[in-house]
Amino acid sequence: MPKVTFMPAGHAFEVAAGTTILVSAVQNGLQLRHDCTEAICGTDRVKILIGKKHLSEKTDNEELTLEMMNGGPDDRLACVARVLGDVTVELPE
Numbered sequence: 135m136p137k138v139t140f141m142p143a144g145h146a147f148e149v150a151a152g153t154t155i156l157v158s159a160v161q162n163g164l165q166l167r168h169d170c171t172e173a174i175c176g177t178d179r180v181k182i183l184i185g186k187k188h189l190s191e192k193t194d195n196e197e198l199t200l201e202m203m204n205g206g207p208d209d210r211l212a213c214v215a216r217v218l219g220d221v222t223v224e225l226p227e
């Protein structure tokens with residue numbers, strides 16, 4: 135199973151392939167603010183430190199929302215980015 139590591143704390147969890155980053159965090163007791171869960175509000179933006187190729191492709195909504203937020207190439211929206219392999223994710227403070 136893919137491993138998701140959340141920084142800065144360094145907590146690591148194995149999750150079923152296809153689980154979103156948001157669900158990976160919340161189901162393991164980590165806080166990650168989220169409102170819409172549809173890649174529209176942008177509240178759950180995270181930075182991918184390692185393994186961005188191991189995530190699902192961005193959805194159209196995600197592309198658009200990140201563009202409007204001036205997101206960088208390593209930014210993803212946790213509610214729609216699905217974990218397909220090992221990744222390391224930086225959570226917002």
Ligand code: FES
Nearest residue numbers: 170171173176213
């Ligand atoms: S919860 Fe709104 S963009 Fe992810």
